[in-house]
Amino acid sequence: MLKIRSLRRQETRRTVRGLLFVSPWIVGFLLFTVYPMLASLYYSLTRYDVLRPPKFVGLANYQELFSADDLFRTALYNTVWFVTVAVPAAFVTAFLLAVLLNQNIRGRSLFRTIFFLPSITPAVASVMVWLWIYNTQYGLINGVLIALGMKVIPWLSSPALAKPSLAIIQCWSQGTAIVIFLAALQDVPRTLYEAALVDGASSLQRFLHVTIPMCTPAMLYVLLTGLIDTFQSFLWPWLLTRGGPNNATLLYSVYLYRSAFEHFKMGYASAQGWLLFLIIVAFAAIIFRTSARWVYYGGE
């Protein structure tokens, strides 16, 4: 009996010690994640301009979003378009680059570093670079076109091209996804390739039937995180185009920011935030539901 009590005391001490070590994270999580979420849920039910106390209005903000706000619908359409195009494009780009970087070639480490650099470059510095690349007067691409006597491409000035231009930047900044795919590629057992080779599989068949299935868990992760990040895209459209031209790059987060900080409608912006959360959860749920059909876990 004494031994049991003593064991229990030890167990309690260990638990308390563990909690104490984790407590900074718990406190931070409660203060900087849970509290702001609950606060924004409350504010989404109010009219609140931050400078004065909130005024409770129930679901009026949500009603306004769906019934009266054309710009919101534009922002939602732009965002869904952007996610539909940019996420697969970035995904495929990252995977193909990872496959290339997995080849045994001279200078492989250097190439891997080069392709990872965009992920660690400060965002604002990257924006300055892309403003120069896309510049219609003296940019990297248009400068060459002008020198060749050709028409310039209005990358960010054309409503038709502005979103694809942002998608290109998205593909460029896939360093983290490349590293994840690289790790997955290196984890594919050699024996599977050898077995496939013995069975007479071509390189394309080995790629399609060995490489890709074995990388599907990593693909699920990259797809999911890419979807979540892209739905919340703010920095690039805000710094490059401010949502223009003609609201072509008015993405959801840009409109949310504008509602909160330019229109002084924090309550309305909070409602937009919660709606975005639900949209992302819905998309994520769809991906998870369908993942059983296409994700292969090695132990199965």
Next chain:
Amino acid sequence: MEKNKFSRRDFLGLAAGAASGAVLAGCAPSEPPAPQIVKETVVVEVEGEKEIVEVEVTAAPEETITFEWWPGWPGAPMTAIAKFFEDKHPNVKINIGQFYPEGAQLMAAVASGTPPDMVADVPYLEIIARDVCLPLDDYIAASDEVSMEDGDIPEILWKVFEWQGQHYGVPSVETAGREGMGYNLDLIEQAGLDLENLPETWEEVFEWHKQITTYDSAGNLDILGMNPMAERLDAASYGDPWCLPHMWGFNYISEDLEYDIDRPETVELLNTIKMFFDDVGPEKMEAQQAGFAGVARGAFGVGKQAMLITYHSGVAAVWQTNPTQTYKWTYVPVPAGRKGTKVQTGGGHAGIIMKDSKYPDVAFDLAVFLTQQEACDTLFASYGWFSPRKSWRETVDLGMYPEHVQESLLFYPDSLEEADEVWFVRDPIEGVTQTEWQRAYQGVIYGEFTPEEAAAQMQEVLTQELDQFLEDRG
């Protein structure tokens, strides 16, 4: 098994304890400064006789206050002005928090209970109308330095920072007429146009635009006559009210806070803008503007655009960017039916004192300081900005700028007195107006809406938003 005397867990615990102790020690209040001992002469009575003796006493410590100022641009002159103010007020230390304060930063500061003491270059009416700013009427009435009555600072500029009968700002930085039409005289001469007969109407400007605009062999825009939406006409907030309606002879919001946008004049002004964009192509026009973003006054500043409506700050900025070319500023064009009417809008910037400022007296002193000699001389020397005071103009040395620049510099402040119509705007939801104005004209130039639809939509959305704002105010 023998237990380690000093395990990894023990080390981690010790390290955590030491770190916590260091953090707590850092939070401890610092030692107060050692008291100063000074000598004072006092009169004492000894056995009925008065004697003057010198005694040593502990001096009362002088309180140094730290004053938080978000001055708006530009950085270097404002830093210099802060230093001048500190020199005159030894117990004041100015902490410049932000140079380009955005709404987000100000809102966060107010919400957290740590607003700056004084702020500028913000959406003025938005924050004034939300009761977070200090009305200054009592301060102004008691001041020997500024007055609303003596006319030294034009009345229209006081009105710009007025809300419901109270005044919230002392007009100071870059306050003069808010817009002028700039001409690159070299490009105009190159196009064979008459420099002595600058256009007065939008129709005349459009004719010049067509004659000046050229393309390279590939069809890329080379020299542009005019992009009407570059700079000033695109703006509707942050001290730059929507001014196109004034050229058509109306104000888009009345003093009773009613929008008046859905009217034939709005349709006409949108059609006028569309005319320029249809001629060049909206993508080419926008591409050229984006291509020179970051340069002072964009394509106009580098000699690639011949005409531009811009701010008081444009005159010296363009000369500093492109000193080899000659420019001139004058009144903005008006529609043909109003030919000859000189129009101007009052606007600009003021130091707005936040209601929760701990040092409103110091803030007012600084707000007034910004209108005085040292501050205004600094801003004029750096950027060619005029003081709002007419009396300052008698002291200014225009000679630091070339003659052709001087005339244009004088245009902006003089136009407030000489224009046939001087307008001002009070719009408590100017941020929404900015968004809706951009949506309206961009929708029109890209063919998404007709001008009639754009005007009606702008009227409807702004009216709803304003109603909601006024309902919330109670």
